[in-house]
Amino acid sequence: MIYLDNAETTPVDPEVAKIVLEYMVEKFGLPGGEFGHSLQEEAAEAVEKAREVIAAKIGAKPSEIVFTSGATESNNLAVKGVAYHPLYKKRKVVTSAIEHKSVLDTALNLRRLGYEVEVIPVDSEGFVKMDRLEASLDGAALVSIQHANQEIGTLQDIKVIGELCRERGVLFHTDAAQSFAKEHIDVEAMNIDLMSITSHLIHGPKGVGALYVREGVELQPLIEGDGRERGLRAGSQNVPGIVGFAEAVKRTSPEDAVKMRRLRDRLIDSLLQIEDSKLNGPRGERRVCHIVNVTFRYVEGEAVLLQAEM
Structure with a gap:
């Protein structure tokens, strides 16, 4: 499974779970x-x-x-x-x-x-x-x-x-x-x-x-x-x-954020190639490293979610 909801919650690191x-x-x-x-x-x-x-x-x-x-x-x-x-x-x-x-x-x-x-x-x-x-x-x-x-x-x-x-x-x-x-x-x-x-x-x-x-x-x-x-x-x-x-x-490091920014921008660029798509929020350093929000005109968000779950 590719998990894309890390702004909601993240999986617990296995090493963290051991200590807990x-x-x-x-x-x-x-x-x-x-x-x-x-x-x-x-x-x-x-x-x-x-x-x-x-x-x-x-x-x-x-x-x-x-x-x-x-x-x-x-x-x-x-x-x-x-x-x-x-x-x-x-x-x-x-x-x-x-x-x-x-x-x-x-x-x-x-x-x-x-x-x-x-x-x-x-x-x-x-x-x-x-x-x-x-x-x-x-x-x-x-x-x-x-x-x-x-x-x-x-x-x-x-x-x-x-x-x-x-x-x-x-x-x-x-x-x-x-x-x-x-x-x-x-x-x-x-x-x-x-x-x-x-x-x-x-x-x-x-x-x-x-x-x-x-x-x-x-x-x-x-x-x-x-x-x-x-x-x-x-x-x-x-x-x-x-x-x-x-x-x-x-277990966090600045390198983690650098990687997330790179993945974030790659995902944004890919999604904006879709017709009638629009990025919500700013680009670059004024955007937190792990959140992407794109609107697809004429498509309801619930439909996108249901399709992604299949």
Whole structure:
């Protein structure tokens, strides 16, 4: 089978699966308190080593990585965590029209609760209209703009957006689920305050992700009950998933993205030879390395999918 839905999820790398199984069956402890038995200490050490691996990938400190169940939870924690925290008096959130539903639906729910929510339109290639974004920053507590779009692959210039937000004193969150470990990300250089990432899009296990929370940024926790994950995410940590996530990160390389870009462009060129076809989104470096979206005029997408499955 030729699998072409890696923007939805990826198969788990066999070596990652081995490590996940090891921490499910043999090293099955949960991180304990200050004094724990050997299985607890082993689990705690594994989680902290995983935190270091993921932090290093984005230029962060290990203490700035909060493990979650995936990008959807991370997005909720980022947006609601800022909106609900009493430190931030402004009740305005800015986002774009093509965000993942876990950001858009969260923002629209905040609107129902009385918050001001501004949704910025995008151009024909999916890029946020920067003049509209800049004009929207007055009175905003948070801007949430994704790095790479999950459908048409547009890569926003998050460095420019981050600089703009930092200059105006507005927190900046980016959903980097599709770009993490594929495109270069440096949270310090890009002025990112909050960033959502996930494991299952880089050949890691499902059900685990993380939120980067810049030191000094305060969030209202959504799940309470203990002090785990800096007090931002109570409950038993998914140790096998976290360890598998880190192993998947270790197994990524810049060469992978180079290969994906080459295959992406080859596929685009081939598809555009078909009559009445049109590429959606940009070409080249402004497109994430693994997403192709083409429209075939007069043909329904469902028909293409059904034919591809045969």
